[in-house]
């Protein structure tokens with residue numbers, strides 16, 4: 001342990017000597033086994049099982065019951081996700097990657113199982129978590145809250161995303177009314193969010209309701225469990241519910257971040273690089289919406305001061321969305337301007353600021369008619385988002 005402490009201090013000294021991190025640039029630990037790309041979004045991403053390096057100086061791990069199988073294309077997914085978030089919001093997330101093959105280091109286990117006693121692997125493990133802690137501290141100091149995603153790939157037969165909040169599948173099989181009772185809301189990786197969120201959603205709603213991460217991903221064509229369409233894994237179905245990192249960096253033990261382990265299926269997501277990029281974009285948009293809906297509200301802060309912002313400006317811009325008639329009496333029509341870039345998201349708020357609907361407008365159709373019956377008479381506020389940027393906002397009066 002003494003050696004690790006010294007290495008940790010050496011690493012910290014080396015980083016502070018370099019001054020502040022530059023968002024979007026790569027920083028490396030010893031022998032480039034661990035890579036950290038710092039960001040300014042309140043999002044921490046990690047890819048612990050996507051490495052390919054197999055240095056002879058680190059013997060293969062040989063421990064009872066250990067897994068040595070890599071998660072194919074998850075390092076590529078981490079990089080593509082960081083890039084997509086940048087393109088959508090103009091800002092980078094924090095991304096930490098283990099570039100060692102899992103045979104050499106498992107960066108989603110405690111030190112003993114992760115490194116199997118090898119000093120070089122222990123050093124890499126320590127550096128991985130030093131970068132993780134650095135990013136978490138940075139997000140905490142800037143925002144006081146944020147979200148963590150641990151990226152993995154599963155080989156299970158059902159082709160769906162497995163979202164792990166540290167609930168077992170037996171727990172997820174419980175009805176919402178039970179999941180909302182002690183001890184479940186405080187026994188998971190989003191307990192901070194469950195304790196207080198802007199829309200006063202229950203724990204079960206956060207796990208698998210209409211505004212859950214599973215719902216946002218399902219809306220974009222990526223089936224996920226838990227989600228409204230697939231609320232829990234059946235008893236005979238395989239499911240990963242979250243590991244060491246989700247436990248450590250989510251809010252299970254406190255801390256500023258909530259978190260989830262995303263286990264990605266292979267078909268259509270990790271099987272080739274164009275599918276990786278397509279999924280990364282959908283996940284990026286979903287995560288930005290998630291941050292707005294559940295953490296920062298419609299008045300989301302400027303995540304960064306980067307000059308290169310991908311989203312169009314609002315001033316002098318055309319209307320991206322026409323909403324009529326206004327005031328509305330029988331129905332409400334949302335009509336997308338042909339110039340509007342997909343995918344857009346419309347959030348509707350009631351007069352007191354509560355979110356009542358979140359509509360993805362990235363489908364090919366340009367018009368959506370909403371039955372008036374869905375809206376009690378009153379004044380509503382809407383905001384239209386492209387990725388992390390608000391494009392347009394206004395009021396709708398319903399008679």
Ligand SMILES: [Zn+2]
Nearest residue numbers: 049071152153
């Ligand atoms: Zn994994």
